[in-house]
Amino acid sequence: MEIPPLDEEHIGEFQDLYVEFFKELREKQGWNAGDEEEYRKEAEEYFNRGDIIFLAFDGAPAGFIRISSRDGSFWIEELYVRPEFRGREIGRALVERAEKEVLKHDTSLYLLVLPQDKNAIGFWKRMGYTTINTIELVKELKPGDEKFHTVEILGEGFRIFKWRDERFSEEERRFMELLEKFYMQGGSKEEFLELVNRALEGWLE
16 A cells, blocks of 8 residues: 655545545535546645645545644545445555644644544544534524434543633532543543533432
């Protein structure tokens, strides 16, 4: 397997992979696949502006990873391996190649993952990535037009940066302190959920 940086000669292969990535993603989301030509233009623009892009070749183009630089940080924008090449550690190899490149410029590498994509979350955690910061909010402006399930974070250990102007209540601070101690002492997601479920059942009785 080879993982070279993208060059002019292989723009076409990258565009093909980029289109396939979005077709698969939109299918998972239940959305329209979108305009293939627009994806091709986007892919070329990313190359021209200097994004870090690596292709994986395993006898044929097998996948890609693209890294952008935003606000002084490096972000994994897409990672894709064609279905017929999955299970060969190609995704891991692409990530490790990208990490090595980013390390020349910075010591951190970020990404966003859709919370519904449990396979992707599992992959990134196995690669050593941890969950930080981002919670997406929405306000439904038309009552009754519900598009979301109500869910909780389900015991995942999220981290948020400390701010100088924090406005947490005493109970919120107490909860965060207890939660940190719980995980530091080896508490698991399953144990956390069991504790919460028992407490809720007791309150509801």
